[in-house]
Amino acid sequence: MVDAFAQWWDGVELWLxxxxxxxxxxxxxCVLxxxxxxxxxxxxxxxxxxSTRFNPVPKVGPAGDADQPREVDAGKPS
Incomplete structure (x- = not known):
């Protein structure tokens, strides 16, 4: 079987x-x-x-007030 494959490959190589x-x-x-x-x-x-198996993303629980971003109003003076 290996010999048949080697002969076939030699033929393809010669043709190419x-x-x-x-x-x-x-x-x-087209091939490579x-x-x-x-x-x-x-x-x-x-x-x-x-990478996900060895370094999994932590699961996020229900969003609380601390998880919410602060609201910023650019028009208000500080």
């Missing part, structure tokens, strides 16, 4: 190496760019999940 540069570049952008974006999103989600 024989293409003209603009076609190589276009194929690379979405793949890289997907891997970046996966890493981002894994890091977000790990």
């Amino acid at each position: 190496a024989q293409l003209a540069f603009p076609f190589q570049f276009a194929l690379l952008m 760019l979405p793949l890289s974006l997907g891997v970046a999103r996966l890493i981002d989600r894994l890091v977000d999940n790990a």
